[in-house]
Amino acid sequence: MAPAAATAAKWSGKPPALPSLLLIRRVDASFAAALRQRFRILDFFASGEPLPAFLAAAEAPRAAVVMGGGVVRVDAAFLDAAPSLRCVFSTAAGVDFIDLGECARRGVAVANSGRVYSTDVADHAVGMLIDVLRRVTAAERFVRRGLWPLQRDYPLGSKLGGKRIGIIGLGNIGSLIAKRLEAFGCVIYYNSRKPKDSVSYRYFPSVHDLAVESDVLVVACALNKDTRHIVNMDVLDALGKDGIIINIGRGANIDEAEMVRALKEGRIAGAGLDVFENEPEVPAELLSMDNVVLTHHVAVSTSESRGDLRDHTIANLEAFFSGKPLLTPVLP
Known part of the structure; x- marks a missing residue:
């Protein structure tokens, strides 16, 4: 949240509004709970809507958590449908499903899972x-x-x-x-x-x-x-x-x-x-x-890595919303 908004919320006596976050991947209960403590989650899979309708209904989210595997491509069409986005976090190390050049052109920062897996x-x-x-x-x-x-x-x-x-x-x-x-x-x-x-x-x-x-x-x-x-x-x-x-x-x-x-x-x-x-x-x-x-694309998956991914995702998002550098930025 911007400092001015936080100050206004303080003087109004209302708790500050949580920043909106597009969630375009399935997460376990502990991951979801940790995200909901910090962000207002707009959950694509829980919505049951087609992606275009889901994005059209989203209220100016500034960040998105996404994964590969054919669920979504972060390309020009996706960014047109979510013009307020300024940060995309990939829960994978690979970012082949993200158009890094288009993101850079529009001022959208990209981060990934880094060395978690x-x-x-x-x-x-x-x-x-x-x-x-x-x-x-x-x-x-x-x-x-x-x-x-x-x-x-x-x-x-x-x-x-x-x-x-x-x-x-x-x-x-x-x-x-x-x-x-x-x-x-x-x-x-x-x-x-x-x-x-x-x-x-x-x-x-x-x-x-x-x-x-x-x-x-x-x-x-x-x-x-x-x-x-x-x-x-x-x-x-x-x-x-x-x-x-x-x-x-x-x-x-x-x-x-x-x-x-x-x-x-x-x-x-x-x-x-x-x-x-x-x-x-x-x-x-x-x-x-x-x-x-x-094996079914599970080389990354251990109970330890899931916890590490949750913490790493939140740390990157909190850095973004605080105006700090991303922990694991991906450049074009």
């Missing part, structure tokens, strides 16, 4: 890789189906130590994945927009060349026009028939149809996938593949 996503990526290599969940299904006494032998898995790991995107999450896999005795290579002076890992300017030299590709980059389908047929073929791919970035970082074909034809050995191109739809062919581990 980084350790959880890195842990999940390593867990998926171990699962694919050692066939953990596939072997678990083998036991549950009662096949152990009948078939005895089961295909051997592969060790993690010594594997050459190519990481696409050595940012926050990619760096944490690298450190974890180093501890397993893996050799780390990477591709990024430019080499990083802070690491000694071998840099590859080409994802294709990275794949040629790697046993495993881990996709940990943001999604943008340059990284959409950065893993294509040529990269998959370069990875080869013994190669594994892990994706905890965005589904569209991989050409999903080509990856499914490569798995079916044995041109790559396996995959661990937490994200998909058309979520929540998952290609049916993947469901029956024992060399593929699937």
Whole structure:
């Protein structure tokens, strides 16, 4: 609230009005309660209205909390429908669904989840890789189906130590994945927009060349026009028939149809996938593949990270409404 409004409320004897906040994501009860203590919530999902009608009825909100996954795109049309907005907070690290250039042009600040999820996503990526290599969940299904006494032998898995790991995107999450896999005795290579002076890992300017030299590709980059389908047929073929791919970035970082074909034809050995191109739809062919581990975009989700996200979201919003710099601004 502006200082003048707060002073007027004080002299009138009325409690100051809470600032209005568009909430365009589902949150749990504790998150919702914490927001309602500080803001007047305009809840899209509780409204039951189509997004255009919801935005038209909103009373001059200055901030919005949004998430990706196809629920909303913060683009020119969205900003036209909510012209009072001056801050958009993404509860995801990725902001591929936000037109950063358009927001900057209109003076709308953007912030994201920052490092809230980084350790959880890195842990999940390593867990998926171990699962694919050692066939953990596939072997678990083998036991549950009662096949152990009948078939005895089961295909051997592969060790993690010594594997050459190519990481696409050595940012926050990619760096944490690298450190974890180093501890397993893996050799780390990477591709990024430019080499990083802070690491000694071998840099590859080409994802294709990275794949040629790697046993495993881990996709940990943001999604943008340059990284959409950065893993294509040529990269998959370069990875080869013994190669594994892990994706905890965005589904569209991989050409999903080509990856499914490569798995079916044995041109790559396996995959661990937490994200998909058309979520929540998952290609049916993947469901029956024992060399593929699937999770439902939950690499970010732990009980700890949910609490951290709540606190981080509120801290960014309170900074905005107080006229202070955002904690985790995202620039165009």
